[in-house]
Amino acid sequence: MATTTAPSPTPAPKTNRIGLQVLDYRGGKTTLCAGCGHNAISERIVDAMYEMGVKPERVAKLSGIGCSSKSPAYFMSRSHSFNSVHGRMPSVATGAMLANRNLLALGVSGDGDTASIGVGQFIHLMRRNLPMIYIIEDNGVYGLTKGQFSATADMGSTLKSGVINDLPPIDTCAMAIQLGATFVGRSFSGDKKQLQSMLKAAIAHKGTVMLDVVSPCVTFNDHDGSTKSYKYMKDHEEPLQEVSFVPVFEEIDVEYDPGTTVEVTMHDGSRLRLRKLEEAYDASSRIESVHRLMQAHEKGEVLTGVFYLDTHAPSFIDMLNLTDEPLATLPESVTRPGREVLEEVMKELM
């Protein structure tokens, strides 16, 4: 007996608010090791950009050198990207943003790239509050040069070979807060929900966002004795808050308890909600946040969450009083003063 079945309509692919699919945010196939924390971060970036409905063409990806710095090739192929030199991505990002203030600059660095060779440029980037997202994919080692200690490795942690690190770590978050970054937090590549919310908030922020994301290197630093391993993070991660994010374009709202949750309105009107897990913590105080970070070092905790946030400080672009149009494409009629100007200057010199 013949039966007729109506062909089931192929469901329309899911799209975001600008009509793009998550596919449109994907990159090349990763060449990093399977299980590398950096891959998970790339996925979170894709999700956050997709969910926020950021146009990929607006994004400029910038990186230094390292496994982490290679990762921009593995997400968002529709965005321009610049894999620059070791430790000096901040200056390249600064130049790019000055040339085109409409870009959304996303910097990806490593702990070696940032805290050793690049510490000078990192410091000065933080001071300028350049609008950009700066992510450190922090594994405590130089992955790409095969596992030497980096300057974020904790004192007492060991390499696979048994070598012990006896120098104190640089806390990039404490540094960033002290130097003037206006959105500073730490997360973990394995903490999908927290990292995703923090990335979305980062996209909504106008100023320097510095996120240190612990990102285990499965090949060189995931053993017992490492303080940047998956296991160590599982045992020692201490979230300060439960982070959630409500984008400006989302109408449905969930109730929250203002007694336990702080809501911060971002530049674009989105809201970042921090449900306090520590009663007294105040993310708007530099003093308190640095104090709490130092305390965490003493206690051997890996503190995560949004440590510091200031949505009012002027950005570097504001300070320079840049015109609204990107400098890069200003026409000759604007960038070349007229004959009368040259005549005036010449007269002065006669």
Added chain:
Amino acid sequence: MATTDVVPQEASGQLGQKRIVNDMSIQVATVNGSGSQSSNTVLLRSLFKMGIPVSGKNLFPSNIAGLPTWYTIRANKDGYIARKKEIDVLVAMNAETATDDVMSLTPGAAVLYDQPLNLSSLRDDLVFYAVPYDKLVAPVCPEAKLRKLVKNMIYVGVVARLLEIEMAEVENAVAKQFAKKAKAAALNLAAVKAGYEYAASNLTKHDPFVVKRMNKTAGKIIIDGNAAAALGCMFAGVTVVAWYPITPSSSLPESLIDYMKDYRIGKDGKATFAIVQAEDELAAVGMVIGAGWAGARSMTATAGPGISLMAEFTGLAYYAEIPGVIWNIQRVGPSTGLPTRTAQCDVLSTAFLSHGDTKHILLFPSSPAECFSMAQDAFDLAEHFQTLVFVMSDLDLGMNNWMSEPFAYPEKPINRGKVLTKEDLEARGGFARYKDVDGDGIGYRTLPGTDHPAAAYFTRGSGHNEKSGYSERPDDFENNMERINKKFETARSFVPRPEVTGSGKEKIGILAFGTSHWAITESRDQLRNEYKIETDYLRLKAYPFTREVQEFVEQHERVYVVEQNRDSQMASLLKLDLDAKLLTRLRSINHIHGLPLDARSVTDELMSMEGK
């Protein structure tokens, strides 16, 4: 004819004494920080306004106050403005160097000295004039604090009287110098007059040096090369500038800041430029490259040590093909000792700056007017060839005062190079970043932010294929390197061509570049006038070398390459480029004094190499 006119003295004065008119160099020896700069500017300007060709060169220490400084003004009726080796009039204000300064003079020179220094007993073949500065300054400057500064204006008065500089021009120059400070102008003018009157009633002229109004500077300007470069960059449409202070380059971005604030604020009251003082030269060039990548006309200015720090990024920019302009205001090597002296000693290190196979376009301005015009050349070349372009000025050009014709308004429209817009991409359907579509080696690029799904490409250093995909394939690498080399070959016919002077038929050729030009011009006249030797002269303006360079060497039996470094750096660069059979024609004349090149040194050296 000799370069000095010796004419019998008119009427009164010493019997049989000659007058040397409009041909002298005046050296003021002081300590830095003593405020003599205004006095020297007034002297320079007064001579300039009397129509006499002048140049002013400051020889200063790497120090803020208290070390010896010499300022040399040359006035020359024939228009020679290179440094003159001999000093004719010394103004000895520095006790510490006074003896040496006097001992190094040639016989017949005049010395104006501070009376207590008691220099007149040192030699009997010079003309000495004692000036009691402290006694003269007290009545005109009641405020004791200011006397140290105002004292310098006294020598202006004395010099004016002795050399017969027109007081009206001195007064004008003082008024211009202190244009916004009426009180200071009055005070300084009083000091000038005190010096003048003292000389009039107490000094009897025994030296031959005088000036007389002529008309060789009408319509001309006085400017330093760095300010000229800054103006050039502004009119070339620069939008992003990142810099880190270093002598002798700092005054370039500093002038630029002033000009841009005056003339490049848009109708909305906002800046059409960004100028950032970076944390070091690595960051400065990083910003230039980031901005160039994103489509800005970006630049920095530095000197040798900064160039060294920019080496790594320069390699990246070369391989990744990113435009940017770097001004190298050359000086003598490392930062302690002689960093404030001039040289042309970064030719080789800049030409091949960085790791890997790299070579860069260099431009060599020799005058403020060329600093101005080459600014646009540099930006146009950088964006056309998608590479860094270095403009090789030096301390002498950058920081000293030069006479110049007023700059011509740029007639060439700005060339932004091969940049694809959204509309272009729509028409083409896409692009391959590193593909040689036009056969000139230059690919098409897009700027970040271009609103088209096919606009993006991935920028990285050495390993990429035509589509900017990651590649470690040997053939991709080789093809890419060959294509980048093709750009360099193409550039040979785009860079400024050399200036060739002379009959073209002489046996001897002289090849020089940059500020050496002024000494060469004078030296060629010396060779003609004193030795009856004619020469042809090629002034290089750029690397890679154009066709004319090879031809010039082919046409001459001997080519003297004159340069201000020890290792014959330009000659070495030429030897890499010229036909092997021509190499034996090159000879080197090197100057490494840290002082601007003078004609006499070139003439003497050339003659001794000619065996004469």
